[in-house]
Amino acid sequence: MASEGKLIETLLSTLREHGYRGRVVPVGRLRDLKQEIEAYYREGFFDAEFYQEELAALHFGPPATLPTARSVILATASQPQVRVTFTWKGKHVPLVVPPTYSQKTDRLIERLVADALATRDYRIVRAGVPKKSLAVRCGLGEYGRNNIVYVQGMGSFHRLVAFFSDLPCEDDNWRAPQLAERCRKCRACIDACPTGAIDRKRFLLRAERCITFRNEKPRNVPFPAWLDSSWHNCLAGCMNCQRFCPLDKDFVDWFEYGATFTDQETRLFLRGATLEQLPDSTVKKLEQSEMLEFLDLFPRNLPVLLRERVSG
Numbered sequence: 001m002a003s004e005g006k007l008i009e010t011l012l013s014t015l016r017e018h019g020y021r022g023r024v025v026p027v028g029r030l031r032d033l034k035q036e037i038e039a040y041y042r043e044g045f046f047d048a049e050f051y052q053e054e055l056a057a058l059h060f061g062p063p064a065t066l067p068t069a070r071s072v073i074l075a076t077a078s079q080p081q082v083r084v085t086f087t088w089k090g091k092h093v094p095l096v097v098p099p100t101y102s103q104k105t106d107r108l109i110e111r112l113v114a115d116a117l118a119t120r121d122y123r124i125v126r127a128g129v130p131k132k133s134l135a136v137r138c139g140l141g142e143y144g145r146n147n148i149v150y151v152q153g154m155g156s157f158h159r160l161v162a163f164f165s166d167l168p169c170e171d172d173n174w175r176a177p178q179l180a181e182r183c184r185k186c187r188a189c190i191d192a193c194p195t196g197a198i199d200r201k202r203f204l205l206r207a208e209r210c211i212t213f214r215n216e217k218p219r220n221v222p223f224p225a226w227l228d229s230s231w232h233n234c235l236a237g238c239m240n241c242q243r244f245c246p247l248d249k250d251f252v253d254w255f256e257y258g259a260t261f262t263d264q265e266t267r268l269f270l271r272g273a274t275l276e277q278l279p280d281s282t283v284k285k286l287e288q289s290e291m292l293e294f295l296d297l298f299p300r301n302l303p304v305l306l307r308e309r310v311s312g
């Protein structure tokens with residue numbers, strides 16, 4: 001085990017050298033998270049549609065592809081917001097894609113971790129575990145009142161990725177969920193959230209009220225009547241509870257510039273064109289900016305966002 005401990009140390013320092021942060025947790029710890037989430041479910045804290053769509057498929061033990069898994073490797077990478085521009089009625093309309101929507105860093109981290117462990121014939125497979133609670137319980141970060149995880153030096157602008165591994169791990173610093181100190185005297189995210197998803201009376205997000213849960217659905221699902229169209233502020237997801245958070249003040253102006261789509265391309269997106277119906281050059285643009293998955297969201301989200309920003 002001493003040599004496995006050394007391997008874990010090397011792995012974590014390799015991640016750090018590349019600007020990432022990581023932790024290794026014994027796989028058995030996932031049982032604690034399962035019990036916790038199931039208890040909230042039994043007590044009626046989760047909306048049924050939300051639970052089925054988002055939580056029912058989470059994993060809490062070794063997967064069939066790696067039944068000998070003994071640990072979970074959790075890592076995270078800083079990510080900026082991305083500004084994507086749509087041309088519409090002669091105007092350039094910039095729209096924001098929040099941090100964490102790019103999977104590029106998952107692939108970079110996966111390669112680093114796989115290479116480090118291959119030196120001792122250990123394997124990894126991606127893990128669909130509850131990454132926030134894992135991150136907070138193992139000491140990688142702490143919760144903000146907005147239910148998002150904050151990591152030192154990254155704020156909430158980071159994307160978590162997890163892997164099951166057959167690498168043995170005994171040591172961990174498992175602890176009770178932590179709330180960031182700054183949140184004790186702050187309510188900025190509650191005030192900034194237009195839907196009441198962050199509740200004054202309970203910590204757990206009212207996820208069924210969260211804009212992100214409502215604007216990342218397939219094109220045939222109507223928006224609920226209570227969701228005011230002026231509340232949408234991103235191409236997908238929502239930035240309000242991060243944008244006004246003092247813990248994110250160093251990151252909130254961090255943007256990268258993504259693709260610019262022509263008037264003709266915007267029109268095709270609004271009409272709900274499928275991948276096969278788009279010109280090759282547009283498909284390439286979507287691929288390069290990692291936006292292929294947005295194609296199904298465009299006919300639903302774009303009309304609302306463009307109507308709010310371009311009159312006439």
Ligand code: B12
Pocket residue numbers: 033036037054055098099100128129130131132133143146147148149150155156157158159160161177178179203204205207210212213236237238239241
């Ligand atoms: C389901 C889900 C959603 C749902 C529900 C969000 C939620 N809060 O659960 C919806 C669709 C609404 C959503 C929205 C967003 N999501 Co999301 N989502 C997930 C997903 C798939 C699972 C999260 C989960 O486990 N939820 C279940 C709840 C029960 O877990 P929890 O929030 O940790 O709850 C614990 C605490 O509340 C704690 N607790 C209870 N009482 C108390 C009291 C105190 C004082 C304390 C400290 C703790 C505490 O106990 C609970 C159980 O363990 C993960 C990916 C993954 N596989 O993990 C991404 C993930 C969590 N999402 C992510 C992101 C970025 C977002 C958005 C910011 C995207 C955006 N910009 O629009 C928003 C943020 C909304 C918000 N304010 O939370 C990131 C988080 C990154 C980060 N820095 O934290 C993840 C990890 C994806 C990723 N790979 O990066 N998401």
Ligand code: SF4
Pocket residue numbers: 144145146180182183184186187188189190241244245246247
């Ligand atoms: S806005 Fe304030 S209360 Fe909300 S997460 Fe940030 S520091 Fe905490």
Ligand code: SF4
Pocket residue numbers: 146192193194195196197198209210211212237238239240241242
């Ligand atoms: S992401 Fe938006 S809707 Fe969801 S909790 Fe934060 S501010 Fe509220």
